[in-house]
Amino acid sequence: MKLAVVGLGLIGGSMALDLKARNFVSEVLGVDQNEVHTKDALKLGLVDRITTLEEACKEADLIILATPVNILSSLLPKVLDLIQPYGTVTDVGSTKAKITVSIKNHPKRKQFVPSHPMAGTEFSGPQAAHLGLFKDKATIICDSNDSGAEHLQKVIEMYQQLEMRVLYMNSKEHDLHAAYVSHLSHISSFVLANTVLDKEKNVNAIFDLASAGFESTVRLAKSSPDMWAPIFEQNHDHIVEALGAYIDHLKTFQQTLVAKDYTSTKALMTQSNEIKRVLEKIQNKNIKK
Amino acid sequence: MKLAVVGLGLIGGSMALDLKARNFVSEVLGVDQNEVHTKDALKLGLVDRITTLEEACKEADLIILATPVNILSSLLPKVLDLIQPYGTVTDVGSTKAKITVSIKNHPKRKQFVPSHPMAGTEFSGPQAAHLGLFKDKATIICDSNDSGAEHLQKVIEMYQQLEMRVLYMNSKEHDLHAAYVSHLSHISSFVLANTVLDKEKNVNAIFDLASAGFESTVRLAKSSPDMWAPIFEQNHDHIVEALGAYIDHLKTFQQTLVAKDYTSTKALMTQSNEIKRVLEKIQNKNIKK
Structure with a gap:
């Protein structure tokens, strides 16, 4: 062939x-x-x-x-x-x-x-x-x-x-799920990089304080703008929805912090921990032949 | 000793x-x-x-x-x-x-x-x-x-x-920088997990569509709420500031998408790519003895 x-x-x-x-x-x-x-x-x-x-x-x-x-x-x-x-x-x-x-x-x-x-x-x-x-x-x-x-x-x-x-x-299902599970991760990472770079102008503090956790979270921010701008364009509606949902969830998290309501902050993080199940399932599937 | x-x-x-x-x-x-x-x-x-x-x-x-x-x-x-x-x-x-x-x-x-x-x-x-x-x-x-x-x-x-x-x-410098470089990564990851779990109720789509990029971005969402709630409490003011800055940057990114102004979206991603320099520097420092 x-x-x-x-x-x-x-x-x-x-x-x-x-x-x-x-x-x-x-x-x-x-x-x-x-x-x-x-x-x-x-x-x-x-x-x-x-x-x-x-x-x-x-x-x-x-x-x-x-x-x-x-x-x-x-x-x-x-x-x-x-x-x-x-x-x-x-x-x-x-x-x-x-x-x-x-x-x-x-x-x-x-x-x-x-x-x-x-x-x-x-x-x-x-x-x-x-x-x-x-x-x-x-x-x-x-x-x-x-x-x-x-x-x-x-x-x-x-x-x-x-x-x-x-x-x-x-195709429609694909695009909706991809917006949340793949495309949104890229935006969260691109924007996290910008937020940190904007604050830490001389990058020395990032260099000194960055741990493996930071590296992992910000890794996708190295991705190609030429590849990603067209994806955001083509999946526009779903991505705007997913990003809107992310901002809303961040605001909810922020409200618990501003109100010093750490019981609620903790409850939100406990919910996030559910992702363990999914990640373990992914790792198992990747290990098994 | x-x-x-x-x-x-x-x-x-x-x-x-x-x-x-x-x-x-x-x-x-x-x-x-x-x-x-x-x-x-x-x-x-x-x-x-x-x-x-x-x-x-x-x-x-x-x-x-x-x-x-x-x-x-x-x-x-x-x-x-x-x-x-x-x-x-x-x-x-x-x-x-x-x-x-x-x-x-x-x-x-x-x-x-x-x-x-x-x-x-x-x-x-x-x-x-x-x-x-x-x-x-x-x-x-x-x-x-x-x-x-x-x-x-x-x-x-x-x-x-x-x-x-x-x-x-x-101590003060430490707490300010840690809020941006370490604590904010955890929040972005906790909240990304919640956003995706909230949308994908039965987790099958996450399982099917999740790539290594998603795993990397959401890894910190597995972190312990009992450890992190007190960190957010003790570094309250800096974290509220850092999270506010992150939300503002996300809104800016969102505006370019809503306006379909992909030239600006691309410019923002090109800025994010700057993080490459920092991550390379971190990798070099970790490799050298």
Whole structure:
């Protein structure tokens, strides 16, 4: 099987590397507008050849679109126009509703399988790509009834090769849950970094006082603005809702502090501790094969 | 040297374990009101003997107070009353101004060295204690001019044995910086957990969609309410200020989203990325011996 990856960043590059290493694909074609990225991807062995989008669509059995989500809206219809009748297209974007609506009536809709592998780090670009990024993580396939059976099967097999757990949701559900569970964490982290940097102008106090807890909480603030602004744009309504809910919860917490009502502060923290159950469940699922 | 540790939790237990393993102390006496903790501490070999507070004060050359900060206010004057003229007392509390003011005029003030080792995990109790918790981390000694030279020296040596970097600040500075760099991270994490748990009632969606990023951001939400409520109480004014600043920054971020002004959203995230420099510096400092 010949694979084409459009967008040679952390996710696209890691998928290329992993699927080649596992012999799921025999050749990987790479497409990227950024010449530094294409050179790095070749040098790092993420792809076998750099091609144009047109060549990739003509040759590939499977095409992974791994660009920022704002580029997908114009890229996906173009790719569907160009691909072979047997070609399958999947994306790895963090938002799903806009993109699926945009190609709802495309004659080749059945060749598209929207997906979202729940993996990543705060780093980006081909240099960040590595083997094993996806192992034991979850991937979401959206609106599976709208994809053709053979195309769906090809994408499921691809994720199974990467040792991911495949889950199914519709696009709207996906976007709502992703806003709370993934996108909001990024905002809380971006803004925490800004709050601390704004206060601690010379960063020495951060350097001196930061513990592992601070590092962990603020890690996502290193994430790429070019990747995240389009996600916030595409999942606008859900994210505004989730952020509003977060601010409301913070205000409730703040009120208990201002009122020196520490019994209530404690009760709120005891509620938060419930997250232990979820995190343990995640760790167990990641440990078990 | 004979060490007494009052409060046999994560920090007290880990210090006992480490200082004994490094032969900095010949015997460790343990004091804790919680009988489960004293039994566990003995069984786990964190301490050699369990004693009363009175016995510990009579026998010890060095006493570490590792209780929640609300207990310190009544405990510290009592310990100072009881200790030998050569005995040194240090605490490991996350807030400093209240406790140092409370014993400002104690005749044995010079025997007390306020300190705050910047280490810990989201776990608590003697079972969480382990070797190596402090290595290459920072510890803050506050108001060092108010401690006697020999007592200060003993505490510095103790932290050097644990391979910690010793830094100096006054109590007020400490509490202000700790509010932003440490205490606020905990609130952002506690409240993020509550926001997500409140929305995702059955936790299945969290389980399915949570990635490593979510885990990292929400990890501190597992922290002990019994430990943190007193910290928020003692550092009240700074924490209310820091939380207010965080909410204001979140509102600014929210405004850019509501206005769909993604250029400004991006600019805010680019500012957040500055935290990279700080985190890299922290990582370098932790790697180098």
